Amino acid sequence: MTDFAFDAPTVIRTKRDGGRLSDAAIDWVIDAYTDGQVADEQMSALLMAIFWRGLDRDEVARWTSAMVASGERMDFSDLRCGDRPLVTVDKHSTGGVGDKTTLALVPVIAACGAAVPKASGRGLGHTGGTLDKLACIPGCTVEMSNARVRQQLCDIGAAIFAAGQLAAADKKLYALRDITATVESVPLIASSVMSKKLAEGVGALVLDVKVGAGALLESEAQCRELAHIMVGLGAAHGVPTRSLLTDMNSPLGATVGNAIEVAEALDVLAGGGPPDVVELVLRLAGEMLELAGIDARDPAQTLLDGTAMDRFRRLVAAQGGDLSVPLPIGAHSETVTAPRGGTMGDIDAMAVGLAAWRLGAGRSRPGERVQCGAGVRIHRRPGEPVTPGEALFTLYTDTPERFGAAMAELDGGWSVGDTPPAPRPLIIDRITT
Numbered sequence: 001m002t003d004f005a006f007d008a009p010t011v012i013r014t015k016r017d018g019g020r021l022s023d024a025a026i027d028w029v030i031d032a033y034t035d036g037q038v039a040d041e042q043m044s045a046l047l048m049a050i051f052w053r054g055l056d057r058d059e060v061a062r063w064t065s066a067m068v069a070s071g072e073r074m075d076f077s078d079l080r081c082g083d084r085p086l087v088t089v090d091k092h093s094t095g096g097v098g099d100k101t102t103l104a105l106v107p108v109i110a111a112c113g114a115a116v117p118k119a120s121g122r123g124l125g126h127t128g129g130t131l132d133k134l135a136c137i138p139g140c141t142v143e144m145s146n147a148r149v150r151q152q153l154c155d156i157g158a159a160i161f162a163a164g165q166l167a168a169a170d171k172k173l174y175a176l177r178d179i180t181a182t183v184e185s186v187p188l189i190a191s192s193v194m195s196k197k198l199a200e201g202v203g204a205l206v207l208d209v210k211v212g213a214g215a216l217l218e219s220e221a222q223c224r225e226l227a228h229i230m231v232g233l234g235a236a237h238g239v240p241t242r243s244l245l246t247d248m249n250s251p252l253g254a255t256v257g258n259a260i261e262v263a264e265a266l267d268v269l270a271g272g273g274p275p276d277v278v279e280l281v282l283r284l285a286g287e288m289l290e291l292a293g294i295d296a297r298d299p300a301q302t303l304l305d306g307t308a309m310d311r312f313r314r315l316v317a318a319q320g321g322d323l324s325v326p327l328p329i330g331a332h333s334e335t336v337t338a339p340r341g342g343t344m345g346d347i348d349a350m351a352v353g354l355a356a357w358r359l360g361a362g363r364s365r366p367g368e369r370v371q372c373g374a375g376v377r378i379h380r381r382p383g384e385p386v387t388p389g390e391a392l393f394t395l396y397t398d399t400p401e402r403f404g405a406a407m408a409e410l411d412g413g414w415s416v417g418d419t420p421p422a423p424r425p426l427i428i429d430r431i432t433t
Contacts, residue, residue: 008032008042015049023062030066034169040176047173047182055187057229063187064233067195071168074146074201076117081154086115088153089292090202091284092193094226097214097353098251102130102160103265104273104281104303105288107311110157111302112285114292117149119163119200121174122363132361134160136259136328136372140321156314167195179365184216186226194233204291205234205241206284211428212249214349220245220428227431235433240291245428246280250382251349253277257361257375257396259327266323269309274381276426278303283427330359330373330396334403338416341388344380346421351413352376352393358406359397371398376410383420392416 006028015021021029029046032038055063079086089109093099106116120130120142131142144152144161152159163171170192177183177192197205207230210216211223227243234241253274255264267273268281285299302308316323356362360371377394380386392414395406 006032008038008046012042012046012049015046015053018053020056021059026059026062027066027069030063030070030169033172034070043173043176044180044182047177047180047185047188050188051182051185054185057232060187060190060229061233061236064191064195064198067167067169067173067191068199070170071165071199072146073199074117074149074166076115076150076153076201076203079115079150079153086153086157087292087294088115088117088201088203089205089288090116090118090197090200091206091208091288092197093208094189094193094210095216096210096248096252097349097356098253098256098261099210099248100133100253100255100261100265101208101277101281101284103133103262103312104268104277104308105284106158106160107269107308107315108281108285108299108302109288110311110315111307112289112297112299113294114157114289115153116158117153117200117202118158118160119166119196120160121163121196130160131162132370133258133262134319134321136262137316137321137323138325140316140319142319144319152315152318156311156318158311158315160315160319163196163200166199170195175367178363186217186222186229189216190226190229190233194230197234198237198239202239204288205239206287206291207231207241207243208280208284209243209245209431210248211245212247212349214251214353215248224429224431228433231431231433242287242291243431244283244287245431247424247426247428248349249424250347251352251378252280254378254381255375256352256356256378257359257373258370259329259372260375260377260396263327266309266312269303269312271303271306279426287430328373330371330375331398332396332400332403334395334407335391336393336395336407336410338380338386338388338390338392340416342386342416342418343420344382344384344386344392345415345417346382347378348413351410352378354409355395355406355413358409359395359402360399373398383423386416
């Protein structure tokens with residue numbers, strides 16, 4: 001029923017002019033937008049007002065709670081495997097370039113004895129989405145009922161699925177932010193992440209907040225603020241939460257796209273893969289298992305003995321996927337070669353992310369299909385030796401007319417020099433309060 005105490009123009013104007021939104025106004029606008037009483041054009045204006053004016057901590061908390069209340073909530077507190085209670089824990093990344101850690105991390109945690117109900121999202125802006133990647137495995141579905149998720153957690157210890165009607169308002173806002181240049185907002189990111197995670201009903205949560213050129217937020221100060229807000233939101237709802245700040249100035253790993261990132265995650269699960277991806281997977285696994293109170297197994301051992309790979313294969317099969325079918329790769333490719341010899345310099349994560357997006361790995365409008373085979377393969381990482389003429393990047397797409405725009409995004413995003421770039425730590429900090 002419409003609440004005549006509020007209307008969209010007044011709420012928009014309040015925030016546009018720097019005012020504070022009351023709890024009742026926030027509850028109304030989230031509910032009205034979810035029900036279709038507030039139009040996309042009006043919510044776009046409010047999002048832009050929030051982007052510029054911000055939300056204070058109390059507004060963020062209420063906005064988050066209103067989004068949780070907008071949809072279904074899951075509850076795994078009674079989850080058991082036989083006569084053994086199952087502890088649930090999840091991880092969420094704020095979005096990066098080449099960040100395929102979820103695909104390897106979830107089966108590692110399951111192999112160690114915890115359960116991971118992983119409600120994931122599609123790509124947002126230049127950052128990739130776990131659901132888009134997983135859906136590139138032939139036959140694999142990410143649409144699952146709550147009952148099926150519970151059963152899969154009991155059977156396998158893991159499920160990766162679309163949020164569905166969890167925090168239903170966020171599903172609409174997520175897509176709208178993607179096309180209205182309102183992605184890079186601390187309060188909107190915090191409320192989006194935490195509404196889904198709180199509605200998910202997980203017992204503990206570890207956040208991977210990306211920092212740098214390829215992150216949603218480039219400023220370390222903003223990322224710290226975001227981490228503290230999200231950890232606080234988790235604590236306020238009784239969910240033990242901590243966050244890692246991790247570097248996203250360069251792409252993570254050696255692939256950026258959808259199916260090619262799945263292939264790289266499989267390399268990690270097979271005991272190989274790029275060292276930075278392995279390092280991040282194991283560090284996040286350690287944090288998750290500690291929060292879950294599980295110390296019976298070494299996460300690294302699950303990669304070496306094949307138990308994590310076994311869990312991933314079982315997860316994919318349970319969700320209808322077939323890993324025996326080759327993963328798709330773009331029908332057309334272009335290669336960027338080294339103009340000189342020397343040492344590979346820094347690789348700008350944003351440039352590579354935008355190149356992959358231009359190739360078709362991301363969306364320019366809501367609901368658009370992504371190309372599973374589109375993406376960028378990085379042949380030389382920063383600091384590695386380079387010989388004249390060797391391949392540095394390979395770009396893939398099914399639509400070759402996209403190469404020009406993708407090459408333009410990549411241009412200037414890398415260099416070959418005489419000295420290696422200064423090393424940067426992958427893990428910048430750990431936020432617990």
